Amino acid sequence: MSAARGWWRGKSTPAKVETYTRWSFHFFAVIEVAALGLPVFGQVGPGLAGWLLAMVAGHAALCAVTASRALDWTRGRREQPVRLRWALGAASYGLVVATLVIQEYGPKGDGVATATGTVFGGVMIFGAGTAALGVRAPRRVSALVAGFAAGAGALSLLLGVPGPAALAATIAVLVGGAFLAFTSMFSVWLLDAVYELDAARETRARLAVAEERLRFGRDLHDVLGRNLAVIALKSELAVQLARRGRPEAVDQMTEVQRVAQESQREVRDVVRGYREADLGIELRGAQGVLKAAGIDCEMSGENRAAVLPGEVQSALGWVVREATTNVLRHGEAARCAVSLRMLEGRVVLTVENDGASGAPGRASGAADGGGGSGIAGLRERLAVVDGTLTAGAVGGDGFRLVAEVPLADVSGVTS
Known part of the structure; x- marks a missing residue:
């Protein structure tokens, strides 16, 4: 049976x-x-x-x-x-x-x-x-x-x-x-x-993933576009100065080196997801994407996101982004609930959805174990802020993901 x-x-x-x-x-x-x-x-x-x-x-x-x-x-x-x-x-x-x-x-x-x-x-x-x-x-x-x-x-x-x-x-x-x-x-x-x-539904999921790629592409463009333009101009200036035997060419190439190194650092920040993100924007974006996909999304506590430190918002923003993407890609969810709470010196983000049994072996809601985008990747990002992540099935076909990050002091916020 x-x-x-x-x-x-x-x-x-x-x-x-x-x-x-x-x-x-x-x-x-x-x-x-x-x-x-x-x-x-x-x-x-x-x-x-x-x-x-x-x-x-x-x-x-x-x-x-x-x-x-x-x-x-x-x-x-x-x-x-x-x-x-x-x-x-x-x-x-x-x-x-x-x-x-x-x-x-x-x-x-x-x-x-x-x-x-x-x-x-x-x-x-x-x-x-x-x-x-x-x-x-x-x-x-x-x-x-x-x-x-x-x-x-x-x-x-x-x-x-x-x-x-x-x-x-x-x-x-x-x-x-x-x-x-x-x-x-x-x-x-x-x-x-x-x-x-x-x-x-599969098309909507692919569009959601494509939107994430476009957002990533825009981040890279913002980081590299201006810096590459500066490198090109200063390199051209250094070439002209070198042809004239001017010592200022060395200064220009030193500046090119500095801009290139800064670009490398910023690109690594983008790729690793260490750039600060606005958690409130991520929560509102997740709600809009899920509703557009025909999934009933309940959001609570999003007003508390603004008082969180930038690094905490960045880590939890990635949790929201990855969880939302996987709810769309895996399972057959009809309902998703996202809550942000402050409990005893820590912030708790919970993402729970139904329909996880429709995708055996890859429960929806960020259970994808792909490198950098699944449970392991989210835990790495949370570890930077001493956070933890738990995920697993609940009920008959539900899936729950809980991220907790300790807070030293966040005033004016109650659970």
């Missing part, structure tokens, strides 16, 4: 919906056998009942295979099962002819008429509903169902069934087939919508 539960939890939401849809269509085959094949044993003799059950079971199995192949086609994994649909249609009409022949020329009795009539209508209804899975255009689906209904009525008349009974069979197949066809089309549409929403 635990293995089955783990197998189910290991699937993404679209995969779960696809599995549910696929087995629903397989269950239709079970319903067909249970509703059409088994009742005949109480209506006709065991010999005839066995033959009817065998025909219904074969038709149900063909319906299950067709539904599976058609569903694969809708997902782009197979070619359109045209031959299989034609085979299903031929099998359906063949069973209809067989039931009509039994009704007209086989054993007489009310039970025989009831059994063959039930099999007649049911086979056509299930055949029309299943064949509709292999068609996308609604007009073609309508034409397919109408064709099954018209064929049922025409065969009934050709084999001597009275007009009113043939009309009733036509209407029954039309209504039942239309209902099953609509159910099939709606199920496929719902599955496509789930996959499209999942793809949109």
